[in-house]
Amino acid sequence: MLKSKPYSRQLRTGRYSGQHQIYLLTTIVHGRRPLFADWRLGRLVVDQFRLAEEEGAAHSMAWVVMPDHFHWLIELRDSTLSALMRRAKSRSAHRINHVLGRQCQVWQKGFHDRALRSEEDIKEIARYIVANPLRAGIVKRVGDYPLWDAIWLP
Secondary structure, three states: OOOOOOOHHHHHOOOOOOOOOOEEEEEEHHHHHHHHOOOOHHHHHHHHHHHHHOOOOOOEEEEEEEEOOEEEEEEOOOOOHHHHHHHHHHHHHHHHHHHHHHOOOOOOOOEEEEEEEOOOHHHHHHHHHOOOOHHOOOOHHHHHHOOEEEEEOO
């Protein structure tokens, strides 16, 4: 009889990291705590998105950091999905714990990735990502939420 696999392992099944492939990445705060309701802590996650860009690991196309998770639309560059997310989650957790003066788990294990097909409307997906705070009822206008960005802004 086969034992069921842990959920985080199921997330890795069939994962492929293709350079220049566009992915939508999502990960969740441990216990779904609304840690990033404090936008200053959310900025520490945003710093990791920018660092990944500077290091050439990924090109950020759009992102939103919600109170208990984030969505990150990227073009993968010189990295694998697992390495990119491991660095972003580890570094942000370290910074968050440092700022809060504690040492505890920030992120749930694993992450969700979805490779976008070439015929998909990337701008439409980016709009969906940045509209998350609206759908969640956190703000009445996207511009009122401090933790999002998209490359198509002027």
